[in-house]
Amino acid sequence: MLYTHAINRWDGSGATVDAATRTAQLEGGGLLRLPQLPFAFNDAERALLTPAVLEPGKKNISYDLARDRLAGVAGDAALQSLMHGMIRRYAQQSGALVEAMFPHYRGQLRDGRTSFRPAEIEGRVTSPKKDDTRLHIDAFPATPVQGQRLLRVFTNVNPNGRPRHWRTGEPFETVAKRYGRQFDPAPALQRKLMQMLKITKSYRTVYDDLMLRTHDAMKLDPVYQKSVAAEHIHFAPGETWIVFTDSVSHAAHSGQFLMEQTFYLPADAMLDPAQSPLRILERLRGQPLLN
Numbered sequence: 001m002l003y004t005h006a007i008n009r010w011d012g013s014g015a016t017v018d019a020a021t022r023t024a025q026l027e028g029g030g031l032l033r034l035p036q037l038p039f040a041f042n043d044a045e046r047a048l049l050t051p052a053v054l055e056p057g058k059k060n061i062s063y064d065l066a067r068d069r070l071a072g073v074a075g076d077a078a079l080q081s082l083m084h085g086m087i088r089r090y091a092q093q094s095g096a097l098v099e100a101m102f103p104h105y106r107g108q109l110r111d112g113r114t115s116f117r118p119a120e121i122e123g124r125v126t127s128p129k130k131d132d133t134r135l136h137i138d139a140f141p142a143t144p145v146q147g148q149r150l151l152r153v154f155t156n157v158n159p160n161g162r163p164r165h166w167r168t169g170e171p172f173e174t175v176a177k178r179y180g181r182q183f184d185p186a187p188a189l190q191r192k193l194m195q196m197l198k199i200t201k202s203y204r205t206v207y208d209d210l211m212l213r214t215h216d217a218m219k220l221d222p223v224y225q226k227s228v229a230a231e232h233i234h235f236a237p238g239e240t241w242i243v244f245t246d247s248v249s250h251a252a253h254s255g256q257f258l259m260e261q262t263f264y265l266p267a268d269a270m271l272d273p274a275q276s277p278l279r280i281l282e283r284l285r286g287q288p289l290l291n
């Protein structure tokens, strides 16, 4: 479901519905679209709008607000500093936005990575599992979330009027019934070893394992990709959108120049934790999954 909101400032003002309604839309698997919330680049920062700012082999520039660390930028100190200021501002503004829009989550959201994506998606060659033009739910091999939600804010910053073309697919519970119910997770010892060998940044729980298998199975199933009901969305430059990408099936087909901020939220901090992928999978499989 797509819900359009009139919010037009990063402090959340311009809203026409109350916070509980917004939060319920988000938790129910909705994508909240804010067509009047652009992210402004100043005159100097417009020089950053080129894939030439990427280090060779990288598709994103990434920033860690907690550590104030920028990665993936090719360029001299002046360019690094310009990039740093721009991406840090996006991290702070998107943080202020979600705090204002979802007061229920205040104090519970943790900042994840911020990214700037100056490369064109269409025609990019990647391995099937890394191919985000295929419908998927987000789950990352090296970064277990241990049941936490992945809340993400995106803004199209394309300077040439080009939209970002997405598709969104079926609800999480339907995806989970199709895939997440059938897998046997890897043994705990193997997952423990992956942590010890630093293949994963923390312990990959059964939940993380099942989410990753679901992510891979979706992407590796060409019949599913072709036949599943999905809605096309074209986000114009100047639009911002917010979605739980661990539960909302999505694919990004084309577009260039995007800002993105990830937040982690404990499942139990939701208004309705029963709608979290963790609780849905636990219910379908009849067992706790954070082991």
Ligand SMILES: O=C(O)CCC(=O)C(=O)O
Pocket: 117, 132, 138, 164, 245, 250, 251, 252, 258, 260
């Ligand atoms: O780059 C995009 O538009 C979205 C790609 C994607 O699947 C994601 O960031 O989770």
Ligand SMILES: [Fe+2]
Pocket: 132, 136, 137, 138, 245, 250
């Ligand atoms: Fe994704």
